[in-house]
Amino acid sequence: MSLTPSKMLPLDTAAPDFDLPDAVSGKRFGLKSFADAPALVVMFICNHCPFVIHVRDEITRLSTDYASMAFVAISSNDVENYPDDAPEHMKSLARELGWNFPYLFDEDQSVARAYDAACTPDFYVFDGERRLAYRGRLDASRPESGVPVTGEDLRVALDAVLRGERVEDQQPSMGCNIKWKQ
Helix, strand or coil, X not given: CCCEECCCCCCCCECCCCCEEECCCCCEECHHHHCCCCCEEEEECCCCCHHHHHHHHHHHHHHHHCCCCEEEEEECCCCCCCHHHCHHHHHHHHHHXXXXXXXXXXXCCHHHHHCCCCEECEEEEECCCCEEEEEECCCCCCCCCCCXXXXXXXXXXXXXXXXXXXXXXXXXXXXXXXXXCC
């Protein structure tokens, strides 16, 4: 299990648009799909990463606790070399966990590159104008660390964005590197 930090895309960056299929519904989603939400949480995740597995129940809780916000998960891994991350497995996992947000497949990895995503999980919070307000970690917990998964850092960021305040603490996420195609 290697640790890769997120690259910390500059704050106030406009959210890059995308047009990706949802592994569950087959529908396509882009930024306009979430236009009515007061904020947008973009999560780069995958099925097989132990760091994602460690936090996925908290991801479910967050999407429920902050239901007024839009959540979207994106998997950009090379499925030829990491078949557990293929769309049919994404669909099964999303259903198993009861995710109420789209789980999109970035087959050509262009969206991960546009967001300068580096690891899974990697979290981005965009305000109502779709300007980057937070990028980084869910919380301080890691697999086998003994630190409970609380989502504290992301929750603090989401609360600040909902109040229209600047998010002061920005800690990089750590996880498995995105599995880039060769």
